[in-house]
Each structure stands twice: as structure tokens, then as C-alpha cells.
Amino acid sequence: MSVPPDDLLDRILPTVTKPGRYTGGEWNSVVKTWDACDVRWALAFPETYEIGMSNLGLAILYDILNAQPGVLAERAYTPWVDMERAMRTARLPLFSLESRRPLAHFDAIGFSLPYQQLYTNLLTMLDLAGLPLLAAERDERHPLVIAGGSAAYNPEPLADFVDVWAVGEGEDLVLEVTCALREGKRCGWSREALLRRLAEIPGIYVPRFYEVAYHADGTVAEVRPTVPEARLPVRKRIVATLPPPVTRPLVPYIDTVHNRAAIEIQRGCGRGCRFCQAGMVYRPVRERAVGEVLAAVEAMVTSSGFEEVALLSLSSSDYTQIEALVRELAARYGSQHLSIALPSLRIESVSVALMEQLQVTGRRSNFTFAPEAASERLRSVINKPIADADLLAVAEEVYSRGWKTIKLYFMIGHPTQTLEDVAAIADLARRVRAAGMRAIGRKAQVNVGVSTLVPQPHTPFQWLPLAAEADIRAQQAVLQENLRGPGLKLNWNDPHETLLEAALCRGDRRLGAAIQRAWQLGAHFDGWSDQFKAEVWRQAFHETRLDLDFYARRSRALDEVLPWDVVDAGVSKEYLADDYQAALRRETHSDCREQCGACGILSAFRQERAAVASGAWACP
């Protein structure tokens, strides 16, 4: 079957929830002539349409690839459980939204993988596409399976399934891979020949070209490339200058998680919060010029009709021209019913002023702050210093300017944390509520979100264990006990989901067996609390003789070879180790824009730096 006939879809779609997930046709989607293109990409996001459509990475690659003559890129997302069942019953293979062709007919399937809870969905998609799950069982008759996104900073757990990892920023890399695909097709290369050619491209990691040896205690002893083309480590790719933003964004029909236009105003963050992987791996900090942002917003709004535009960055407050940008946007769009979303604001009164200006343009959004820890001591440990008094003053200002709800995000499980630090979360939330009461009375609301620290690869906390389950539960109980009452609301994570995330994100390639087994046993949509099956994962680890705690709850020695050392994120392991020690000494450091902390990014990307004007990067 090449293209599903309408009457087959007409039989299936009325029986599933949200059938609009599967019918494409969105404004600004690109349908190129199949036969006029010699390189055909399926860009896949292993989650529902609503979540996948909100991913900017995939949107950028879709835009870049479709702008190339002779190249087409179409999209595919994971069908929801009911649709998967219906497709299997009807023997309908996974198809792309644009031309409704089976994914197996494409030259490459590019998976965007921002986090680990998507791993089983990736297997679902390969299987629904009729492809062998294991890379070793696929050959040149099958599409090449490429993955990228933040999960690439530890590519090992999916080494069995993914042919090629693209590490780092994909804008240039995807075109280099496209060239190799084209050449390989023209010359009739074997899969092996194509992979060896791809391995030569900086930023490409081909798991099968590396051998891993282990110590008796299960830790990695050595990683060895097996072909001359394979690099070790594979350094992430960056673009020296931010490429032009997507100005013809896809406009979904059905509601999506972020149903709006989005533009990256800045990439990277210099704050150096020690738990934050994005803050480490997206360096260096690069800003987009105000003029370019303004022109892009105008073009996006005109071409899409979206009623909201989000200005994205890891820390909007640090964008040098943020006040000028917001002032100009408010002036231009104040009367046009366009909402401007400005996430990731720091806890300071400037943020309140910015949000107030943005209100004239449209709907009022919520105020969200992420102190991450509730005591000043612990905020020094994580390098996110702010004084309680400042936080409370800002909170009071927020309430007195008309907002009724403040969301506060915290993490438990930071190193050196005590139960008193946990109780301090409730205490701080109450003091924020009290500030709200002073300003607006009983209407003041505080919503507290508490997640558990999952120590991430390529961060100063990468060596740390995940907190023990009993400790997490005890700490959550303290919060539930102390965060009751009017105007207070608490949300927290299931410890079992956290455990899996901690194991998968720091796993080695032996985990492939457990992932595949869990998938066979029915694991899917692991990011959904109502779909996540802790028992299935436990059984899968047990059957494959792997230990969740070995990966999630083991303290690693500073000199241990880590599975993700195969990837060089530009920030050196020495820097991370030093910063980890500094954390334990409660030493903070300033934003690296002000004083270079010698993280290693500049020496790793000397050439790229030399290619741009001085000042284009925020590094001093």
C-alpha cells in the first residue's frame, strides 16, 4: 500500500480521539512533488501531534530542508494509543502527514529527541513504519534512522536502534547529511559505506563504529572507535551566528501545547545554574539582533495569523536589549490583539515592568518564577543566588500590579539538601502568599511545582546519585503536610517516573535491551502519568539483568569514564568537576558574560568564534 485511500481513513478516523492529529493540511505546511525530489526526509517527533507540533527544533529543520531544491521534508508523530490499535488492525503503516506516504519510503527518518521519556515511542514509530527496530537488522533498503536534540548529549541508550546521531545544533549539519544521502543514493552505496561517509562529518556519531569495554563493577572501562572515520569524542556542532528564524510557521488546526508562533531571541545561557543541562550544552550565548526579531515577528504574524508570539530563550531577562524589544513590540502590536509571551524571566522587578508592558498587547499570562531552592544557602549550591527579601519584594509587586497567581518552581534532591531546606519551600511559599495578601487580600494564590533533581549529563551535577525513593517520599510528605490551606496549591512528580528518567538519561548502551523489552511489554508514552507503567520497566530491567539503581542512584567517581564522554559538549569535564567542588563549598560565580569562567567553549570553537564579529557571542 503506498498512500492510504480516503475510504480507509474514513473508516478509521471516526473511531479515534482527535482525528485532526492525523490529517495534516495545516496552513504553511509544505507539500512538494515527490518525484521531483531526490532526497526525502521524514521528520519525526516521538510524541503526540500536540506536543510534537510545539517543538521548534523540528520546525527549523522542516523549514531549512524544504527550502532546498530537490529535497523534501514531511512530518510524522506518534499515533495515540487508539490510533495505533486501529492502524495495526487495518495493517496501515505509519504515514507522513503531507503526502500520506509510508515512512519506509523515505530516504531518512530524522527523530527529534528532546528527552528520554520518548524512547519507547521511537520504537513504536519504527515498528509501525514496518522497519526492524535494530539498526544492525536494517540496510540500504531501509531509510536511514537519524536522531538529534538534547537526548544526543547521551546517545548511548539508543545505540542499538539509531543508525546515526546528530550532536548539537542541526542547521548546518542537516544539509551536510543531506548531501551525503544524495551522493550515496546516486552511487548506490551500501549502508556501511554511507555510515562511514557520515561518520566523517563533524558532529555525527555512529554508535556501531565504537566498541565499549566494561570493568567488573559494571562501569565503562574504555570506548574504542573501530573504523578510521569515527571520531572520539564527537564534538557537538554549533552555528556561529543564529540562522534566520522560521517566518512561515505551521498553523495547526487542533489545539497544541504551544499553539503560537515562536522566535528564538537568544541561544545559550551564561548563568551557569549547576543542575541545568540546557545552560551548559547550548553555549555559547548568542543573541539575535532586535531588528531581526522585529522583522521576523512581523513576517510570522502576517504569514500565520497567530494571535500569540513567544520570544524564546533560556533566560529572557538576560537578552541585552529586552527592554527596547518589549517597548517596541508593545508600541507596534498594542492595538492589534497580539499576545507576546515572554517565558523564562528572572525574579526581579524589571520582569514585572516587562510583563506589564506586554499586557497591552493581549491576554494576561501567568507569572512564573523558578527559585529552584528555598533557602539562600541551597541557592548558592546550585548557583542561582537571589535573596529571600528580593524575591518577596518582587512577588508583592507582581500581586499589587494586578496578577492574582504566582507559580513557583522548586526542585528537591539538590546536593547538601536537608529536610529543613525542604520545609523552607513551604515556608517561602507561605511568605509569598502573605505578600500577596498584603497587596490584594485573599484572592492571592501561590501554585508550587516541585520536581526531583535528575542529575543530567554534561552538568556539574552529573556525578550525583538521584535521591533515594524513601527520601523523596519523605520530602514530598513534608511538603504535602505544610503546603495546605487557602491560596496554596502543590504539584509534584511521581518518584517512579523520576527514577526511570534518571536511569535512561545517564545510561550506557547496554540499556538498549531493557528499553526494547519494556516496549515489548507495553511501555509507551512514558511522559504521560496515566500511560507510564513503572511495573513494566521494573520487569524489563530485571529480565535483562540490568539494575535501575546502578544507573540512577549511584554516586560516580570523578575519574570514572562516563558513557556520555563519547560526546564533547564544548564545556570541559575539568570545568564541570571544578564547578561541582565549588558547589559543595557553596561558592557561586557570576554570569559568564561578566567574567569568563573558562568553561572550555571558546577553545573548542575557536574557528567559529573567529568567523563572527567580536561581540556576536556574549563571551567576554
Next chain:
Amino acid sequence: MTDDTIPMVDAQALRQRLRLKFAKGTAIKYISHLDLARAWERTFRRAGLPLVYSQGFNPRPRFQIAAGLPVGVASRAELLDVWLMQPLGLGELLARLRAVSPPGLEVLDAVEVDLKAASLQSQVCAADYEAIVRTAEPLAAIEARVEALLGAPTLPRRRLHKGEWQTYDLRPLIHSVTVTPGGVEDGGWILIMRLLASQHGAGRPDEVLDALGLLLLPHTVERIMLHFQFDN
């Protein structure tokens, strides 16, 4: 600023009310009524129409779609009213909208209506659906099914409403059902149904097909006409 502002429209801002006839094609027949409204809002914005917005914290542009369409049903006869702050010529309106309408959303016609005219939702009373059912069953058999359906004093059926099963009577929602040959090459019949469609109750074509025992056969349904009280 207060949070008690009731969304309302400044009467001075209402300059023109336009009635669009449009098709919801098969490409978008699986999107919901709410999705369709959002698609229209964005189409209007792309066209740069001088929309009239409600007041309040969540301003909405003022337009009203006459009647909800069941998910999975296409239509060649939908109506909506949209209000503008500055009058626009019909020709320009159509040109602007057609340039930015997504596949499946087709503007067929536009007329200007009185600002004070009753709302479409309050005036709609019935809808005609054309169902093409693929089957080898002879005409007489289909007609017998229809006759039995129309002859029944009541047609109690169950439907899921906000998570709860409710029983309702389908029979008073059916005005008429007629059968004619054609529609598909390899055998089938066209059923034209006129069903009640008002704010108080609406018949669903899939429910009628189910009551006729035809729902599981390959079929497509299209709404072909809306009837309004002002037509009479």
C-alpha cells in the same frame, strides 16, 4: 484594572456585518467546531480584516458560525457572520480571504446583512445532509429500512454526553429521509436527510445511519444546506 469586566463590544465599533457562505472540505472534515472557529480567526487575521474585538482580559474577535458540524462531516453550505470596524467591499473581502484560506476552507459567497439582524444560531432550524452509502443492497431494501425508521413512533438512542450516557429520542429530530440511486460507481445509494438543527436540539446524520443499520458500510456524509427561519 479589575477582573470583573464583562466581555462586550463597543457598539460604536460595529460598522459592518458580513455573511459568508463557505465549504468545509474533506481535507478538514475531521477538525472540531472549536478548531474551525480558530482556523477562521487566523484566516481573518492573515487577511488583515479590521475585526471587532470583545473587551476584557481575553478579547475575542466577533464572528458567529451558524451551526456546529459533526466531526467527520464535510459541508458545502456553512454560514458565518463576521463584524468589521471599517466597511469593506464584497469583492475585496472575497479576494483577501481566498488568498489566505487553507486547503479545505473555501469561501463561496459573501453578502452584507443588517447590523441588527437576528443571530444565525437563533435562526437556524434544519439541515440537509447527503450520505453516499456504498452497498450492493437493492433500492427496495434500503427504502424498507427508511420506511421502518420513519414509521417508528419513537427511536430511543443513547449518546455519551460529558462522560455520561444519556437516552434521547432521535425520531422527532428527523424531518425526512429520501433515497436516490448513484454516487458511487460500484453500487450505492444517496440518502438525503433533513434533520432538525436548532440551539435546542440537532439530529446527527451518523445517528440516523446507525438507526438505519448502515453506519458500518463505507460511506461519506456532506451537509448540503442549512435552513433558517428567515428563509420562510
